[in-house]
Each structure stands twice: as structure tokens, then as C-alpha cells.
Amino acid sequence: MKSVTSDDIRNFLKEVKDPEIPPISIVDLGIVTGIQVDDENNVDVTLTPTFAGCPALKIMEDMVKERLEKESDLGEITVKTTFETTWTTDLITEEGRKALLKHGLAPPKQNxxxxxxxxxxxxxxxxxxxxxxxxxxxxxxxxxxxxHYCNNCKQAFEGFKPVG
Amino acid sequence: MDFFNEAHVEAAKDLLYKMADDQLIIGHRNSEWTGLGPILEEDIAFSSMAQDKLGQSEHLYNLLHELGEADADTVAFTRNANQFHSCHFVEYPIGEYDFSLMRHFLFDMAEAIRFEMLVNSSYENLAMIARKFKGEIKYHTMHANTWVKQLAQGNEESKARMQSALNECWPLALGIFEPGKHEDVLKEAGIFEGEEALQAQWLQEVTKLLTDCGLVIPENVTPSYGGRKCEHTDHLQPLLDEMTEVYAIDPSADW
Known part of the structure; x- marks a missing residue:
């Protein structure tokens, strides 16, 4: 059995995209707040909700599980969502901000x-x-x-709003 | 939660029930604006706030589940009006937009302060979600403040409507702070500072904003109490019947 690290898991999870904003991965969105791998390659992933009422919470848990189940080296996979780490938009990575922009969404200002x-x-x-x-x-x-509306290019646009 | 003795658990449950039920019922009322808002942005705003409230209620019901109550869906969808701990304010029909807006302003200001207080709760799982809700509700209070200020200082009709909505809402809003049976236990255990402290801070905040824009706070008002003791107006049961109509067709269905 090949030994797997939490960095490996993080890389796998970069392939899991936000179901509502597909260009951004859940890692770059900043909602993966904990990854633990033990000696038997059992994996424990912790997610934090962007919004309490986000309908994608359960879907994202399932997507994480599905992605990791593709890796034959892994043991038992547990995914849970908790509020232990409060998600804020400051947790979005630089790469994530670029992905939002590319999707036509203004990235949030620093909180x-x-x-x-x-x-x-x-x-x-x-x-x-x-x-x-x-x-x-x-x-x-x-x-x-x-x-939002841009007075310069006369274009309506959406922003990802800052949450602290 | 080792620090809990039986009395603490009972007190915490009571607090959670009233918060969760308030969120669920106001969430449902907000959702009644979906498709009917006076302008598209308000339609979206009330719908988004409804979604926040429902999501928050679910997490509060989950905490109750941890304390031994039934799961969130069962608690939310299978009780009758006489088992709900929500205040009368949230069960009133949406009325005209002025009533809904004033209710949104008065109610959400109280929620915002409540969450702010609970961030320091000794009940760590509640403190954790309060930290999250506090960030979300800022958008609600920001929205309410903007519109109340604008309409209270608008034309004669808008001013008159905001004042009459305030008069109608005030006794109901005071009902939010109906003391529970466990106030002393909550305070002593450091779970929550209590309704009295909450009301005092709320009164200060809303009075400032409302009087700054020329509205008059009603005086000598009798608060609409009873909701926290599960005694409700005739408005709640029809709301519950509608909310649970689909669930009741097949409670075992997987969504």
C-alpha cells in the first residue's frame, strides 16, 4: 500500500468543483478546512459551509467522497461539515480569485x-x-x-460578496 | 458538553427551540414574497433571506438533535402550532410590503444582537454557529436599514406607511423578548445573557435609527407575549399546514 499524504488528498480535491460556480475548486474556495490521513490511509475530510443555507452542502460532501473513492490506495473515507472554522471570503485562494474573475464574477474584497x-x-x-x-x-x-452595474462599460455584473 | 447538567440542557433546549422556530417561521413568511416583491431586487432579497433563515434553522435543529431531540425534518415538519416556541411577530401574514419591511428591520436587528451575544456563549457548539450566522445576518440588517431610512424619509405616503407599520409591529416586536422559564440558568451557566439584556441593547439600536429618520416610537404598549409558551395567534396553524403539505404526503420520501 502506497502511503498517502494530506497534500495528495488536497490535490485530488482540487478536481472537485463548486457545483454552482464550476471554474473554482472547493479547495480554492477555502471550504476544505481539515484533512487527516492515518497510517492505514483512512481519510477524514472536514468542510465548512460558505452559507448556512447553501443548498450545495450535501452535494459537495458527496462529491468529495466520490472523488476520493476513485483512489484505490485509500481506506475508509469520512467527510463531515462543521462550523469549527468559520468560512470567510478571505479563505479564497489567489488561484480561486482568478477563477472567479474568469467566470465573470468580481472577486470579493478583503474583509x-x-x-x-x-x-x-x-x-x-x-x-x-x-x-x-x-x-x-x-x-x-x-x-x-x-x-452590480458598471457605468464605464455599461454592463451588469455579479460579485462574490465579502463575508466575514 | 461536559459542563452541562440537566438544568443546563433543558435551558439550552428552550433557547434553541425558540431561535430555531423563529428562523423557520420568518423564513417561510419571507419566502412568500418570492415572485411578488414590489421590484425584482426586493423579490430576490426576501427570497435570499428566506433561504438564509431556513438554513440557519436547520443547523439549530441539528444542535437540538445532538441534545436528544428528533431530527431536523421531523421537528420542523411534524409539530402543531401548540408545540412551536416562536414569537407571535414571525407568524403574522406578510401583509403589505411596509409591514414586512418593518418586521424585517425590527426582527433582524434583534437576531443580529442575539448572535453577537452568543459568540461568547459557554455552549461552544452554539457559539460556533453564532459566529457564522453573525456574518450572514449583516447583509439582512444592512438591507433593512437602507430601505427603512429611505422610505421613512421619502414622500408623505412612504413616511405615513412606515409610521403605521411601526405602530403595528411594535407590540409584536416586544414579544420577541418574552422571558423564558430558564433565564437565570442560562445566565448563570454563561450560555446566554438573557432576553432582558438583549431587549435593552435592541431598544437602543432601533430607537436611534428610527428617531434619526423622523419616526416616533410607540409608547405604553403591551408586548404580545405567549409565543414562547407555545400559545399562538390563529395565523400559525394555517402557515404550518401549508408548509408541511408536501412533506405530509409522504414523510419517508427521500429528497
Missing amino acids: PGYLELDVLSDTPCPYCDSRNTELKSPFGPTLCRSL
Whole structure:
């Protein structure tokens, strides 16, 4: 039996994509908060929810399990979701931010520690990079997105909203 | 949770039930705006907030399950009105948009402060989810504050509507803070600072915002109590009947 490390597991999980935003992996989204592998290659993965009401929670647990079950070297696989680590948008990796941008979603600003409308008001446009934009609504098509409009390229766009 | 003795468990259950039931019922009411919002953005806002509330209620019911209660779906979908610990405020029909908006403002401000307090709870599993909910509800209070300020300082009609909604909501809102049987135990065990402390802080926050934009806080009002003792208005049972209609067709169905 080949010995497997938590880095190996992390690499496998980079292939598991957010079901609602397919270009970003769950690793880059920052929701994989714990990976443990014991001597028998039993794996314990901990996820944290982006939002308590996110309908994709159970689906993502199943996707993680499914992906790891493809690896014949692994023993028992346990996946659980807990709030032990609070997910914030600061946990999104640099690679993850690029993936969001490529998908046409403005990446979240670094969490300034407080949240007021001005935090969301000049979100850079993912199409033309202008900051001459306005917030249309802090609620969008999914819980993690907000609605914006770019006055420069006259384009409506969505942002991934900062959560602290 | 070794620190819990029996009295602590009972007190924690009571607290969890009222929070979870409030979230479930207000979540359902918010969802009634789906497709009917006065503008598209409000339609989406109330629908998103409904989704947050329902998700939060599920996690609170999961904590109850850890303490020995039935699982989340069973607790949420198989009880009758006389087993719900929610306050009267959340069960009132959505009414016109002004009522729903004012309720959203008053209720969510109380929730936000409650979660903020619970971040320091000695009940670690509750503190953990409070940390999460606190970040989510900021978007709700931000939304409510923006609209209340705008409409309370808008034209004559919008001002009058906000004032009359406030008058209607006020006794119901005070009912949120109906003291439970276990206030002393919760405080002594460091689980929760109690409804009285919550109400005091809430009153300060909402009074400031409402009076700053010219609204008048109603005086000499009798709070609408009873919800925490599972005594409800006639509005709750029809809501539950509707909410559980599909579940009741086949409770064993896998979704």
C-alpha cells in the first residue's frame, strides 16, 4: 500500500468543483478546512459551509467522497461539515480569485472587518476593471453573490460578496 | 458538553427551540414574497433571506438533535402550532410590503444582537454557529436599514406607511423578548445573557435609527407575549399546514 499524504488528498480535491460556480475548486474556495490521513490511509475530510443555507452542502460532501473513492490506495473515507472554522471570503485562494474573475464574477474584497454598503459600492468590474461601478443589490442569484452595474462599460455584473 | 447538567440542557433546549422556530417561521413568511416583491431586487432579497433563515434553522435543529431531540425534518415538519416556541411577530401574514419591511428591520436587528451575544456563549457548539450566522445576518440588517431610512424619509405616503407599520409591529416586536422559564440558568451557566439584556441593547439600536429618520416610537404598549409558551395567534396553524403539505404526503420520501 502506497502511503498517502494530506497534500495528495488536497490535490485530488482540487478536481472537485463548486457545483454552482464550476471554474473554482472547493479547495480554492477555502471550504476544505481539515484533512487527516492515518497510517492505514483512512481519510477524514472536514468542510465548512460558505452559507448556512447553501443548498450545495450535501452535494459537495458527496462529491468529495466520490472523488476520493476513485483512489484505490485509500481506506475508509469520512467527510463531515462543521462550523469549527468559520468560512470567510478571505479563505479564497489567489488561484480561486482568478477563477472567479474568469467566470465573470468580481472577486470579493478583503474583509475589512466591518460591512457597510460602501464596502460593496465600488467593486471593480470583472469585464473592464473600472471602479466606476454601483451596487444594485446585496442579494443575487445565489446567497454568495451580489448584483452590480458598471457605468464605464455599461454592463451588469455579479460579485462574490465579502463575508466575514 | 461536559459542563452541562440537566438544568443546563433543558435551558439550552428552550433557547434553541425558540431561535430555531423563529428562523423557520420568518423564513417561510419571507419566502412568500418570492415572485411578488414590489421590484425584482426586493423579490430576490426576501427570497435570499428566506433561504438564509431556513438554513440557519436547520443547523439549530441539528444542535437540538445532538441534545436528544428528533431530527431536523421531523421537528420542523411534524409539530402543531401548540408545540412551536416562536414569537407571535414571525407568524403574522406578510401583509403589505411596509409591514414586512418593518418586521424585517425590527426582527433582524434583534437576531443580529442575539448572535453577537452568543459568540461568547459557554455552549461552544452554539457559539460556533453564532459566529457564522453573525456574518450572514449583516447583509439582512444592512438591507433593512437602507430601505427603512429611505422610505421613512421619502414622500408623505412612504413616511405615513412606515409610521403605521411601526405602530403595528411594535407590540409584536416586544414579544420577541418574552422571558423564558430558564433565564437565570442560562445566565448563570454563561450560555446566554438573557432576553432582558438583549431587549435593552435592541431598544437602543432601533430607537436611534428610527428617531434619526423622523419616526416616533410607540409608547405604553403591551408586548404580545405567549409565543414562547407555545400559545399562538390563529395565523400559525394555517402557515404550518401549508408548509408541511408536501412533506405530509409522504414523510419517508427521500429528497
